[in-house]
Amino acid sequence: MLSTEEISEIEMEAAHYPTRQAVCIDALKIVQRHRGWVSDESLHDIAAHLGMSATDLDSVATFYNLIFRKPVGRHVIMICDSVSCWMLGYDRMREYLCKRLGIGLGETTPDNRFTLLPIVCLGCCDRAPAMMVNDDLHTNLDSQKIDRTLETYQ
Amino acid sequence: MTSVAEKPLTQNMRPDGSAMDLGAYEQAGGYQAMRKVLHGGMTAKAVTNEVKEANLRGRGGAGFPTGVKWSFVPLGKDVPNPTYLVCNADEMEPGTFKDRLLMEQDPHQLIEGMIVSSFAIEADVAYIFLRGEYVLAAERLSRAIAEAYDAHYLGKNILGSDYSLELYLHLSGGRYMCGEETGLLNALEGKRANPRSKPPYPPVVGLFGKPTVVNNVETLCCVPHIINHGAAWFHALSLTQDSGTKLFGASGKVKRPGLWELPMGTTIREILEVHAGGMRDGVNFRGLLPGGVSTDFVTAEHLDTPMDFTAMEKIGSRLGTGTMIVLDDQTCPVGMTWNMMDFFARESCGWCTPCWSGLGWVERILKSMEDGRGQPGDLEKLASQAKMWGPGATFCALAPGAAEALESAMKHFRDDFERHIRDKRCPWR
Numbered sequence: 079m080l081s082t083e084e085i086s087e088i089e090m091e092a093a094h095y096p097t098r099q100a101v102c103i104d105a106l107k108i109v110q111r112h113r114g115w116v117s118d119e120s121l122h123d124i125a126a127h128l129g130m131s132a133t134d135l136d137s138v139a140t141f142y143n144l145i146f147r148k149p150v151g152r153h154v155i156m157i158c159d160s161v162s163c164w165m166l167g168y169d170r171m172r173e174y175l176c177k178r179l180g181i182g183l184g185e186t187t188p189d190n191r192f193t194l195l196p197i198v199c200l201g202c203c204d205r206a207p208a209m210m211v212n213d214d215l216h217t218n219l220d221s222q223k224i225d226r227t228l229e230t231y232q
Numbered sequence: 233m234t235s236v237a238e239k240p241l242t243q244n245m246r247p248d249g250s251a252m253d254l255g256a257y258e259q260a261g262g263y264q265a266m267r268k269v270l271h272g273g274m275t276a277k278a279v280t281n282e283v284k285e286a287n288l289r290g291r292g293g294a295g296f297p298t299g300v301k302w303s304f305v306p307l308g309k310d311v312p313n314p315t316y317l318v319c320n321a322d323e324m325e326p327g328t329f330k331d332r333l334l335m336e337q338d339p340h341q342l343i344e345g346m347i348v349s350s351f352a353i354e355a356d357v358a359y360i361f362l363r364g365e366y367v368l369a370a371e372r373l374s375r376a377i378a379e380a381y382d383a384h385y386l387g388k389n390i391l392g393s394d395y396s397l398e399l400y401l402h403l404s405g406g407r408y409m410c411g412e413e414t415g416l417l418n419a420l421e422g423k424r425a426n427p428r429s430k431p432p433y434p435p436v437v438g439l440f441g442k443p444t445v446v447n448n449v450e451t452l453c454c455v456p457h458i459i460n461h462g463a464a465w466f467h468a469l470s471l472t473q474d475s476g477t478k479l480f481g482a483s484g485k486v487k488r489p490g491l492w493e494l495p496m497g498t499t500i501r502e503i504l505e506v507h508a509g510g511m512r513d514g515v516n517f518r519g520l521l522p523g524g525v526s527t528d529f530v531t532a533e534h535l536d537t538p539m540d541f542t543a544m545e546k547i548g549s550r551l552g553t554g555t556m557i558v559l560d561d562q563t564c565p566v567g568m569t570w571n572m573m574d575f576f577a578r579e580s581c582g583w584c585t586p587c588w589s590g591l592g593w594v595e596r597i598l599k600s601m602e603d604g605r606g607q608p609g610d611l612e613k614l615a616s617q618a619k620m621w622g623p624g625a626t627f628c629a630l631a632p633g634a635a636e637a638l639e640s641a642m643k644h645f646r647d648d649f650e651r652h653i654r655d656k657r658c659p660w661r
Contacts, residue, residue, distance in 0.1 A: 142405025
């Protein structure tokens, strides 16, 4: 069941578009913001609310990088692996993160604190290498900066 | 005229990186272009003509003349409503970081540009299609849009005129394909961002089947300045025939990576050596991608080329987004090419076979060369794949863009590719 709050947020966005389907990406993101990810149950609820088939909605949900169809940890790390970051130490930063967290890309730590995902160019190539943690951008990374940054996400 | 800095797009940027609010933007001369078109008796056609005469070319990378694009939109009372203006703020081209600055640090400039541009095409509704990762830009644009509504610069009968415009911010679900004009329109309709068959082109049949213009952030930000100061002034900003200023950038192992607003036609050498400070100590220049990963590599012999649409095409590359990615001699060109093809393969939407099939194949061949498993004949396979990517073989420019990077890398760094295969290892590892 979608919550009243989720429905009211979805309807606020829906007013911006002439069709119900057009708001489906916003709706997926709204539900994800409340619940962390989009479960099969949520997917069916959103589809029913918008008058779409669940299959159609899932084809959209699985297309977009920022919609999670699997559970994620409390904090999601997205590390940029595009060309400028790659040239300036992405491989080392990824290896360091994987070692420190004890997980690979696409995985979540056993304590459910962090999920580590790759992301394409974050648009701050002059401050490479870069990553996002949740909504926050962290740039000019090195191993010490990664250590300090991770400590602030409990 | 003399009061206008030669850096119109970045004149309001503050050293601390904060954004001007509505009051500060207006004090700096903001929203004068909007007043001029709404109260100064300019017709929609007159605005389009001014932009056409200014020869403003699309700053998203393709360089299509903006005024010409606008002129394809049917005008008048008989046009099926609504007409849409969409700002393409889905900045995801690797190596590109220019629109972020414009939106984070001067959101009202973009909003004013959108109001004036919407007026020119008689748009009823405008969207900013912003990539989801640009959280700060989203916050600042939301605040600025709210301010503009409060001041009655958006909504019904703007400033008492008979022109009305609604403007909404859409945050993307995230996919490179959303930056492609028609993929973006599908995404806004709540679909997968697959490209559409063209024609019909969006100015005639676009968003929800209605006339739609899609313009890049930097393009729209130029518009108020053209209206305020005129086409001749905009031409005079440039060093070459392609007019205006341009946000140029550099990343990679240069001394001072960054972003600078400079006259269109500033040479590659000046950007690289003066503004970016040249290469870091201990590394040497080998080549650069002038404007994102969908442009051809340029090498030392072409450093004195002016960075504009026309001159860059003449040397077999493209201006693209104008933010260059610099390759040095400590970085493996095969590894760099692999990284870019891996990007394209992952971000391919799966619609066209040469793209989804070919890119994955090329990515795996390059990875095997990097891992010491390259085979004789690999280079021929790569070349034949790139040939199948078009243009014309696919619905959009993703695969043709990938071909530009791949083919030019193989042309300029052929020895390095061959050495990987011959020595069965990457010499940089």
